[in-house]
Amino acid sequence: MSATAVDVRADFPVLDREGLVYLDSAATSQKPHQVIEAMDDYYRNSNAPIHRSVYPLAAEATELFEGARERVARFVGWDARTTIFTRNATEAINLVAYAWGRENVGQGDEVLITRMEHHSNIVPWQLLCQERGARLRYVSVDRDGELAMDELDEALGEGRVKLVGVAHISNVLGTLNPVEDVVRRARAVGALTLVDGSQAAPQLSLDLRAIDADFYVWTGHKALGPTGIGVLHGRAELLEQMRPFLGGGHMISRVDDQTSTWNELPWKFEAGTSEIAEAVGLGAAVDYLSAIGMDSVRAHERELTAYALERMPEIDGLTVFGPPDPERRGGVISFAMPGIHPHDIGELCGREGVCVRAGHHCAQPLMRDMGVPATARASFHVYNSRYDIDRLVDALAKAREVFEL
Ligand SMILES: Cc1ncc(COP(=O)(O)O)c(C=O)c1O
Numbered sequence: 001m002s003a004t005a006v007d008v009r010a011d012f013p014v015l016d017r018e019g020l021v022y023l024d025s026a027a028t029s030q031k032p033h034q035v036i037e038a039m040d041d042y043y044r045n046s047n048a049p050i051h052r053s054v055y056p057l058a059a060e061a062t063e064l065f066e067g068a069r070e071r072v073a074r075f076v077g078w079d080a081r082t083t084i085f086t087r088n089a090t091e092a093i094n095l096v097a098y099a100w101g102r103e104n105v106g107q108g109d110e111v112l113i114t115r116m117e118h119h120s121n122i123v124p125w126q127l128l129c130q131e132r133g134a135r136l137r138y139v140s141v142d143r144d145g146e147l148a149m150d151e152l153d154e155a156l157g158e159g160r161v162k163l164v165g166v167a168h169i170s171n172v173l174g175t176l177n178p179v180e181d182v183v184r185r186a187r188a189v190g191a192l193t194l195v196d197g198s199q200a201a202p203q204l205s206l207d208l209r210a211i212d213a214d215f216y217v218w219t220g221h222k223a224l225g226p227t228g229i230g231v232l233h234g235r236a237e238l239l240e241q242m243r244p245f246l247g248g249g250h251m252i253s254r255v256d257d258q259t260s261t262w263n264e265l266p267w268k269f270e271a272g273t274s275e276i277a278e279a280v281g282l283g284a285a286v287d288y289l290s291a292i293g294m295d296s297v298r299a300h301e302r303e304l305t306a307y308a309l310e311r312m313p314e315i316d317g318l319t320v321f322g323p324p325d326p327e328r329r330g331g332v333i334s335f336a337m338p339g340i341h342p343h344d345i346g347e348l349c350g351r352e353g354v355c356v357r358a359g360h361h362c363a364q365p366l367m368r369d370m371g372v373p374a375t376a377r378a379s380f381h382v383y384n385s386r387y388d389i390d391r392l393v394d395a396l397a398k399a400r401e402v403f404e405l
Contacts, residue, residue: 008032008292009383019353021388026171026199026332026379027357028221031285035225038284039277050276051250051267065276068283069266072231075286076197076216077207082239084232084266085279089198090120092217092232093165095245095269096194097124100215103243105162107133112155112191113165114139114147115369116173119362121165121196137161141369145173145322145329152185161191163214168200172363172375173322174305174329176200183213192238198222201231202381203301203330205294208233220278224381225285229278232269239265246271289382297382301331304380308333308389315396316405321375331380334361336372337396339405345376348402352395354388 009015011032015022022030048061066080073083086092105111111125115138122136129136137155140148147166155161164186168179183193194215200206201218208216215238220229244251244262248271253261262268289297306326312318312335321334337345346358357377360367367373378392 009385011288012383015383021354021391023378023380023384023388023392024355024357025202025222025381025384026361026377028227029202029224029381030383031224031226031281032288034288035281035284039226039281042277042280047277050274061276064283065274065279068279071283071286072279073233075206075290076201076218076233077209078216078233079236081265082234082236084234084239084269085274086217086230086232086269087228087275088221088230089196089217089219090124090230092215092219092230093120093194093196094124095232096215096217096234097128099242099245099269100192100238101125101128101163102132103241105129105132105134108160109134109162110137110155110158110160111135111163111165112137112139112152112161114167114177115141116145116147116170116175116177116363116366117165117167118171118196118198119364120198121167121194122365125165134162135160138365141173141175141366144324145170145175147175147177147182149178149181149185152182156185156189156191159189161186161189163192163194165194165196168195168197168204169330169332170322170363170366171199171332172334172361172366172377174332174334175323176327176329179213180211183211187212199330199332202289202297203294204298214238220282220285223282223285224288225282226278229275229282231282236265239269244268244271248272250274292382300382301380302326304384304386304389305329305331305333307386308378308380308392311389311393312396314393315400318396321370332377333379334375334377336375337400337405340399340403342374342376344403345396345399348399349376349392349395352391352398354392354395356392 048058050062073080192214195213197218202223221227251271342358
């Protein structure tokens, strides 16, 4: 899709900025004008409260919102009824930890996550385990950035794990985890699974029925959509059993003085006024990605990753973290250079117009295992090209000169 990449760059207004090379899509992606215009059009022409009012403008807004849900669900091969809009992936994980976890995890139980999780898939489980007297366990990551599957089996075999939480693609190492396999192994011992697809939904063709996780979450702003919207896909029977996460308007069927009954799925988990324009924007984003074709998006990410893995080691002493094989990773590359702090790499690249992230990437346990306080990170999306990677390599070479290395 390299030719397409050049074509689509023009769809992203912010990339018109002189000399800008944006390599921070794992933090947040840029937005095509189709998304910006869909949101603008919603506010200009269709804005109204959804679900409750019967006049035509409200019916139109409701249709736009629910239509977006249907397209978002279809994009990943799931049902609209069990596709819940949240504020972001973080909120989706908190929803499960709170609404499912508090009822189902108790003293002596375990929640099993991996050392490569984002803080979003660590802290909600810490809070749950502390409250419920349960234990939070971790599966370690080997030197190539792959999960230690024998440790997963060992922990599952002890019979106390209630839920396994795993990132589909690591936001630090780029590792593409064998989530179907994790789900199968967990289910064999009666444990549920939550897959964090925040880095995967933007770049893989997903079939959630094939993955078969109990919960799958992702976040709109990394998938060319707006901020303020995330998604939880869950198994119907679990969502039906779970108590609500947040209480308020819209999520109820009837409110009596002391008790209430809940609305049907998915609205039972969507308290308060929904993020209507954001849903419309996310609907436009998945339409945009689907028009390119997710197989082409993946092929493009893979090709850029392979090219970056080939070119970056030209810089003396540069270390790349994560699996060496581009087939085993998404479009995210963390790296370090001896003698230059990652923040200085970020700043010096920034002076050359190259945007890379520097920091712990919300993965402090993993950073400790890697023996570094922070890394620099370059990440790609459809609008990037080999030229952007060449610019990164030039900027890194200049950074070495500045530090007289
Ligand atoms: C793997 C992973 N999970 C979760 C998140 C959290 O996303 P959000 O802040 O949109 O909830 C991120 C964002 O960096 C991520 O990379």
